Amino acid sequence: VVGLGPAGPELCNTATLEAIAAHRHRFVRTARHPAVGVLGVSVVALDHHYETAGTFAEVYAGVVAEVVAAAEAHGSVLYAVPGSPMVAEHTVEMLLADDRVDVELVAALSFVDLAWVRLGVDPLAEGVRIVDGRRFPVEAAGERGPLLVAQVDTAEVLADLVAAVPDPPEEPVIVLQALGTPDERILSVAWDDMASSVVVDHLTSIFVPRLAAPIAVEMQRFAELVAVLRRECPWDADQTHTSLRPHLLEEAHEVLEALDGFDEATGEGSGALEEELGDLLFQVVFHARIAADDGRFDLADVARGIHDKLRHRHPHVFGDVVASDAGAVLANWDRIKQAEKGRASSLDGIPTTLPALAAAQKVVRRAAGVGLVPEVPSTAAPTDADSLGDMLLGLAAAAREAGLDAEDALRGAVARFSTAVRAVEAMAVADGLDLRNAAPDVVADYRSRTPGTSEHG
Numbered sequence: 001v002v003g004l005g006p007a008g009p010e011l012c013n014t015a016t017l018e019a020i021a022a023h024r025h026r027f028v029r030t031a032r033h034p035a036v037g038v039l040g041v042s043v044v045a046l047d048h049h050y051e052t053a054g055t056f057a058e059v060y061a062g063v064v065a066e067v068v069a070a071a072e073a074h075g076s077v078l079y080a081v082p083g084s085p086m087v088a089e090h091t092v093e094m095l096l097a098d099d100r101v102d103v104e105l106v107a108a109l110s111f112v113d114l115a116w117v118r119l120g121v122d123p124l125a126e127g128v129r130i131v132d133g134r135r136f137p138v139e140a141a142g143e144r145g146p147l148l149v150a151q152v153d154t155a156e157v158l159a160d161l162v163a164a165v166p167d168p169p170e171e172p173v174i175v176l177q178a179l180g181t182p183d184e185r186i187l188s189v190a191w192d193d194m195a196s197s198v199v200v201d202h203l204t205s206i207f208v209p210r211l212a213a214p215i216a217v218e219m220q221r222f223a224e225l226v227a228v229l230r231r232e233c234p235w236d237a238d239q240t241h242t243s244l245r246p247h248l249l250e251e252a253h254e255v256l257e258a259l260d261g262f263d264e265a266t267g268e269g270s271g272a273l274e275e276e277l278g279d280l281l282f283q284v285v286f287h288a289r290i291a292a293d294d295g296r297f298d299l300a301d302v303a304r305g306i307h308d309k310l311r312h313r314h315p316h317v318f319g320d321v322v323a324s325d326a327g328a329v330l331a332n333w334d335r336i337k338q339a340e341k342g343r344a345s346s347l348d349g350i351p352t353t354l355p356a357l358a359a360a361q362k363v364v365r366r367a368a369g370v371g372l373v374p375e376v377p378s379t380a381a382p383t384d385a386d387s388l389g390d391m392l393l394g395l396a397a398a399a400r401e402a403g404l405d406a407e408d409a410l411r412g413a414v415a416r417f418s419t420a421v422r423a424v425e426a427m428a429v430a431d432g433l434d435l436r437n438a439a440p441d442v443v444a445d446y447r448s449r450t451p452g453t454s455e456h457g
Contacts (some may be wrong), residue, residue, distance in 0.1 A: 001092055003084040003108025005033040006027075007180025012038055015106050023078035027067055029091060032202065033082045034181050041420035043080075044070075056090075064094045071101050085109035088150050111205065114179040115148060118186055119207055123148075131204075134155045141341045145169070147208040152200050162195050165211060174207040223299050226285045230293065241290060244312065245285065313338065335436065336367050345422050345431075346370050355407070357392075359412045367421045371436040372444035423450045 002019050005011035012035050020026065020039060030038055032046035047060040066128065070077045086094045087110040095103050112130060114122055131140040133152035137160050140147055154156050162168075168191035175187040179316050189197060194206070227234040258276040262269035286297060292298035313336050315321035323329045338346055345364045349360060382388035395406065426445045428435045435443060 001079045001081065001085045001095065001103055002106040003110070004014050004033055004038070004080055004082055004178075005109045006083050006111040007178075008034045008116050009038050011035070011180060013108055015129055016108055019078060019106050021078070023076060025074045025077040026080065027070065027077060028080040029063060029089075030039065030082065036080075039080055050369075058096060060091050063091050064098065067091075067095065068098060068100050076185050084108045087112060087130075111150070115176055115205060115207065118176060118179060119174060121146070121207075136161045139162075143211055145208050145210040147211070149206040149208060151202075152204045152206055153202045155195075155200060158198065158200050159407060161206070162191065164212075166193070168192060169208065169210050169211050173209070176207060177201065177203045178203045221301075222281075223289070224283055226282070226289050228287075230289050239286070239290065241287060244286060244290075248280075248283045248287075251276070251283050255280050296412075312340075328367065331436075332370050334366055345425050347418050347421055352450055357410060360410055363414050363418055363421075367417070370421070370425065370440060371419050371440060372424060372435075372447065420447070420450050 002016045002432060003438070004016070005013070014200075017038065022128050024037050026043040028039055028043050028045050030047050030050070031043075034451060036043070036045075046063045046066060048068075049059045053059040053062055059301075067077065067079050079091075079095070083088050083089075085108065092103075092105075095101060112123075121128065126146055128146045129140070130144065130148045131143075133149050134157055136149055136157075140149070149161065172188045172190050172368055173194065175185070175189055175194070177183070177185040177187075181203075187198070198204075231237065254278045255273070258269065258273040262273050282301070288297070288299040288302050290335075311318050313333050314329075315332065315336070318324035321332060323332055333345060336346070338345075341349060343349060346369055347363060350362050350366070354362065380391075382391050424443070425435065425448065427446055428438070433442075435446075445453060
């Protein structure tokens with residue numbers, strides 16, 4: 001397999017010309033190349049596959065099949081492609097993976113070699129990524145740049161490329177066409193003008209100096225900044241997981257305060273929320289940095305862990321489990337989490353440091369998953385958030401009048417209910433029963449056999 005280089009015969013290298021001379025049976029993927037004459041008049045052009053196939057996949061399969069058949073018939077053939085054999089040449093990838101033939105590659109210049117010269121860009125220094133125009137909407141729309149987008153060969157590919165970037169760059173892009181040929185054109189074009197002002201062909205590429213910053217790049221920049229602070233700032237260097245505890249709690253509360261001031265309908269308060277989320281993110285990245293310095297885990301491990309956990313705990317999205325509503329989703333979540341952690345009780349794992357009311361809500365929700373609910377003293381049930389808040393406030397006031405601590409009282413009630421739940425679960429396990437699948441009257445019977453832990457049940 002040889003490459004014809006990016007332009008005319010003058011850019012074909014000596015190794016390519018020697019390989020051509022050494023092979024009698026020659027094939028070229030397309031005759032639409034200014035250096036095709038070096039292959040001689042007997043070369044077999046494979047353009048007919050483009051004319052008869054319905055898709056590019058069929059084109060490539062047809063080309064490979066014909067080349068392989070010729071190799072099997074003649075023992076050895078030469079297959080020529082535009083540019084370099086290993087740059088944007090899917091047929092070469094397919095030949096390399098084909099067990100029926102042995103493939104020898106002859107290196108050649110690619111269009112990208114001319115592109116760097118015309119652009120005056122060192123791709124390594126600038127970190128340029130090369131992207132196939134046909135895959136741009138999927139693979140590169142979130143990239144920051146710079147990008148060299150190759151094979152922008154139809155108006156449809158160009159239109160999809162333009163549409164894939166909702167926040168287009170203000171800086172013009174550079175359109176490169178027919179590099180190295182007498183028809184070479186290099187144009188500076190505004191992003192929004194490309195679809196209307198550029199007539200593309202099979203020799204069109206686009207250099208994008210800069211796009212909007214993607215999440216991955218900004219996260220990496222942030223992680224690197226935290227690493228620098230950890231090394232060079234005396235305060236950051238002194239911190240430990242333990243010393244950061246109050247800062248984590250403070251930042252979490254500031255996020256909650258920002259949420260209190262955020263208007264879901266108008267978006268007012270977004271700036272404050274964004275800032276406070278950043279401060280909270282700093283705490284996460286800081287803890288990961290400390291762990292990385294200690295050789296325990298790093299930010300990538302944290303991200304990978306939560307990614308895999310969320311996939312596993314959403315079988316209704318990534319598997320075949322059915323969850324018709326949010327309640328079913330939460331029940332599945334608790335069941336999977338309990339199995340993952342090897343917990344004996346549905347209440348295991350609830351942080352003891354939670355405020356009493358938050359702990360109460362979590363205990364009640366998890367217990368409901370196994371059919372157990374606390375007995376509530378008879379009183380008017382709240383109908384909305386306001387009435388519930390008034391009721392809680394009234395109870396807090398009554399507790400004060402009685403000389404009781406509402407927080408301690410609620411924590412005690414949660415503890416008593418938790419004890420009852422664990423007792424019921426233990427009895428059910430001893431009987432080989434899964435409470436999640438038990439009828440309500442069965443659960444009630446177990447509850448009635450649980451030793452009372454308070455006069456209120």
